[in-house]
Amino acid sequence: MTDEAPMLEVRGLGKTYGDGPQAVHAIDEINFTVARSEFVCVVGPSGCGKTTLLRCLAGLMSASTGQVSIEGRRLDRTPEEMAIVFQDYSRSLFPWMSVEQNIAFPLRRKRLGRAKQQQLIKDSLEAVNLADAGRRYPWQLSGGMQQRVAIARALAYEPQVLLMDEPFAALDAQTRADLEDLTLKLRHEYGVTVVFVTHDIDEAVYLADRVIALTPRPTRVREVIDIDLPRPRNQLTTKELPDFARLRGHVYRQVRQLDDGADQREAATAS
Amino acid sequence: MSTSIIPGTRRRLLRSPKFTDGLLGAAGLVTVLAVLEFSTIVGLLPEKTFPRVSADLRELAGMAGAAELWTAVGHTLQGWAISFALATVIAVLLGIAVGSNAVLYAATSAVIEFLRPIPSVALIPLVVLVLGTGLQSKVFLATFAATWPVLVATIYGMRDVEPVALETARSFRARPRDTLLSVVLPGAVPYIAPGLRVASTTALILCVTAELVIGAPGLGQSITVAQAGGQYQLMYAFIIATGLLGVLLNLLFVALEKRLLRWHPSQRSQGGVQ
Amino acid sequence: MNRRSVLLTLQIAAPILVLLGWALWSAGSTNIFYPPLTKILSVFRDTWVFDRVGSDVVPSLTNMLAGFALSIVIGVPLGILIGLVRTLRTALAPIIEFVRAIPPPALIPFGIVVLGVGTGMKVFIILMVGVFPVLMHTIDGVRGVDPGLLDSARAYRVSRRDRMLHVVLPAAAPQIFAGMRISLSLSLILMVISEMVASTRGIGYFILQAQRTFAIPEMWSGMVLLGILGYLFNLAFGTIERRALRWHHGARKGAS
Numbered sequence: 154m155t156d157e158a159p160m161l162e163v164r165g166l167g168k169t170y171g172d173g174p175q176a177v178h179a180i181d182e183i184n185f186t187v188a189r190s191e192f193v194c195v196v197g198p199s200g201c202g203k204t205t206l207l208r209c210l211a212g213l214m215s216a217s218t219g220q221v222s223i224e225g226r227r228l229d230r231t232p233e234e235m236a237i238v239f240q241d242y243s244r245s246l247f248p249w250m251s252v253e254q255n256i257a258f259p260l261r262r263k264r265l266g267r268a269k270q271q272q273l274i275k276d277s278l279e280a281v282n283l284a285d286a287g288r289r290y291p292w293q294l295s296g297g298m299q300q301r302v303a304i305a306r307a308l309a310y311e312p313q314v315l316l317m318d319e320p321f322a323a324l325d326a327q328t329r330a331d332l333e334d335l336t337l338k339l340r341h342e343y344g345v346t347v348v349f350v351t352h353d354i355d356e357a358v359y360l361a362d363r364v365i366a367l368t369p370r371p372t373r374v375r376e377v378i379d380i381d382l383p384r385p386r387n388q389l390t391t392k393e394l395p396d397f398a399r400l401r402g403h404v405y406r407q408v409r410q411l412d413d414g415a416d417q418r419e420a421a422t423a424s
Numbered sequence: 425m426s427t428s429i430i431p432g433t434r435r436r437l438l439r440s441p442k443f444t445d446g447l448l449g450a451a452g453l454v455t456v457l458a459v460l461e462f463s464t465i466v467g468l469l470p471e472k473t474f475p476r477v478s479a480d481l482r483e484l485a486g487m488a489g490a491a492e493l494w495t496a497v498g499h500t501l502q503g504w505a506i507s508f509a510l511a512t513v514i515a516v517l518l519g520i521a522v523g524s525n526a527v528l529y530a531a532t533s534a535v536i537e538f539l540r541p542i543p544s545v546a547l548i549p550l551v552v553l554v555l556g557t558g559l560q561s562k563v564f565l566a567t568f569a570a571t572w573p574v575l576v577a578t579i580y581g582m583r584d585v586e587p588v589a590l591e592t593a594r595s596f597r598a599r600p601r602d603t604l605l606s607v608v609l610p611g612a613v614p615y616i617a618p619g620l621r622v623a624s625t626t627a628l629i630l631c632v633t634a635e636l637v638i639g640a641p642g643l644g645q646s647i648t649v650a651q652a653g654g655q656y657q658l659m660y661a662f663i664i665a666t667g668l669l670g671v672l673l674n675l676l677f678v679a680l681e682k683r684l685l686r687w688h689p690s691q692r693s694q695g696g697v698q
Numbered sequence: 699m700n701r702r703s704v705l706l707t708l709q710i711a712a713p714i715l716v717l718l719g720w721a722l723w724s725a726g727s728t729n730i731f732y733p734p735l736t737k738i739l740s741v742f743r744d745t746w747v748f749d750r751v752g753s754d755v756v757p758s759l760t761n762m763l764a765g766f767a768l769s770i771v772i773g774v775p776l777g778i779l780i781g782l783v784r785t786l787r788t789a790l791a792p793i794i795e796f797v798r799a800i801p802p803p804a805l806i807p808f809g810i811v812v813l814g815v816g817t818g819m820k821v822f823i824i825l826m827v828g829v830f831p832v833l834m835h836t837i838d839g840v841r842g843v844d845p846g847l848l849d850s851a852r853a854y855r856v857s858r859r860d861r862m863l864h865v866v867l868p869a870a871a872p873q874i875f876a877g878m879r880i881s882l883s884l885s886l887i888l889m890v891i892s893e894m895v896a897s898t899r900g901i902g903y904f905i906l907q908a909q910r911t912f913a914i915p916e917m918w919s920g921m922v923l924l925g926i927l928g929y930l931f932n933l934a935f936g937t938i939e940r941r942a943l944r945w946h947h948g949a950r951k952g953a954s
Contacts, residue, residue: 452792
């Protein structure tokens with residue numbers, strides 16, 4: 154890494170809901186940075202405030218303490234360089250707009266000119282293998298296709314950072330694997346920085362350059378794990394590597410907060 | 425997940441200043457009243473036809489001790505109660521029959537589609553001819569109008585029962601009667617309850633209409649009599665009283681709905697952290 | 699399939715059978731209150747096709763549609779505003795709840811006192827009554843907009859104006875249409891009542907006058923006309939609604 158500011162920097166981020174005796178301490182303190190073009194997965198036990206963290210990263214919610222910066226600029230609302238793919242595609246695509254209109258809607262503000270906008274829509278739909286679906290409505294498509302439309306919308310926005318909030322959690326295993334590979338391919342082609350929140354440890358290890366494992370509430374960073382698996386990754390061969398199993402196990406222990414003794418006890422009961 | 429947290433916080437923040445909410449509402453009410461009062465004082469509204477609000481309210485307060493107001497309210501409420509009860513019984517029974525029988529549904533759905541949009545007030549002249557200008561006419565009109573919302577809601581609710589719930593009942597070999605009473609009907613209640621609220625409002629509207637148009641005794645008649653006699657303060661006092669009656673009945677039904685639908689997601693408070 | 703076609707036939711045949719039944723039952727009727735259907739229909743033709751269209755039907759419907767249109771023009775923007783601004787909503791809630799709870803016809807004497815018995819009063823009364831369903835449903839619709847959709851628009855830095863026009867308004871549209879439908883039928887009712895109470899022309903006046911002069915078949919013909927109008931308005935509105943909310947019905951079907 155050079156001496157330029159990191160793409161994304163989270164410093165001392167904390168979030169408390171409410172106040173007084175009823176206050177809920179969701180995030181204690183989180184620090185991490187994401188370099189340009191890096192693929193970072195954030196994993197944590199369920200209910201650990203992943204979504205809160207993502208909403209703070211996205212500027213959709215203000216943190217109680219600390220700050221998020223993008224290229225050194227402190228962020229108070231969603232910055233222009235950032236696009237978000239939400240978990241619930243049925244609530245993030247607008248049902249009254251066709252696929253094309255959905256992709257075009259965020260571009261209105263950029264005043265790109267018709268030709269350029271059409272080009273972006275066409276390219277992004279091709280990138281997610283939905284070249285023919287432009288005229289259709291989201292509800293006419295399957296769940297996996299809808300999430301691909303959401304990804305196309307994010308790509309057409311030409312972001313430098315792509316935030317993905319458990320984007321494949323609602324999809325079946327097959328579609329999910331396809332979309333994981335699609336995400337990796339797009340990251341490679343567009344060179345975009347990706348922050349990917351998930352609760353699926355396999356998915357995190359398979360996709361990431363680095364995995365950030367969180368603790369339960371109040372959330373802190375438990376460990377940052379480098380994933381030095383070779384690229385390009387492959388659903389079969391990558392997941393058969395001994396290193397994959399080792400990393401997976403390591404992340405699993407971190408997320409479940411198992412010490413070695415507990416690990417062995419669990420292994421004993423499992424066998 | 426992403427949203428449950430925020431309303432939770434907002435609700436908690438709001439619960440403590442429930443008092444300020446009430447204060448804000450009262451302030452809104454007082455402001456509107458003050459604007460009306462002031463408009464009359466400075467002559468923006470003609471004092472003759474639009475007396476000061478304070479004078480109207482004083483008139484109403486003065487009537488509160490007299491029999492005239494309460495007799496009128498009694499007449500209107502009597503008509504409302506009879507027609508609401510009749511409409512509910514007719515509509516729910518008919519709705520259950522039609523909603524649970526495909527043949528009956530096919531035979532009636534188009535007829536209902538034709539009859540429902542007919543404005544009930546079109547019947548007024550005929551009703552006056554056949555039933556006269558008393559309570560009977562009022563009850564007939566109000567019952568006729570109030571039946572539709574409950575009927576349509578009941579049929580819709582009966583037919584919209586969760587198929588999985590029906591299959592569950594069938595898999596336990598429940599008798600048809602038990603399925604109807606413990607699966608289909610409770611499932612239809614979320615539809616019927618709002619239907620009842622609409623029916624209550626409709627019945628009140630038609631009672632007042634009948635009083636107004638055909639002169640059956642009640643608040644509607646009192647309003648026209650006051651207007652025809654040029655007693656405008658009295659007229660406004662009666663209109664305000666009618667509105668208050670409407671508010672009261674409304675509150676009653678909202679509370680009733682809450683009780684009936686305690687188990688339904690729409691009534692569940694989303695408090696708590698998760 | 700066979701059972702389905704039987705049911706479908708039944709559905710189409712039932713209204714015709716009802717009419718036939720009415721015609722047969724009333725055919726030899728000597729009761730002056732219930733004249734034969736054939737008599738009613740021939741009077742209907744003589745009266746409404748198209749003798750009184752210009753003098754009664756057009757003025758009535760003009761009032762009604764003017765009041766209905768104003769209800770929408772005022773109710774929707776006001777509803778969006780109140781739905782979005784919590785302070786305004788809290789402050790206005792008691793006054794709205796009160797005015798809304800007044801049974802609409804009770805306002806007619808008030809309209810007569812303030813505006814006289816002319817067209818202005820009728821449009822005013824229709825507006826006074828019709829605006830509330832539109833207003834309340836719009837408020838509900840705006841408050842019920844899925845926060846996920848709003849997040850999505852906010853995350854893509856969509857401007858406030860575009861958020862209103864292209865997110866909040868379409869998302870609330872199913873509710874707004876439901877309110878407009880209620881408002882439409884109320885408009886027709888208030889049109890009739892206002893003409894019955896204070897008018898010298900219009901459909902409502904005609905019916906009441908026919909009753910008072912014991913012109914019973916004429917009275918029935920007016921009632922039939924109102925029935926037909928009510929049905930046609932409902933049909934027309936349903937068609938417009940289905941077109942405008944195609945995405946909504948599609949999305950719901952897709953979800954189930």
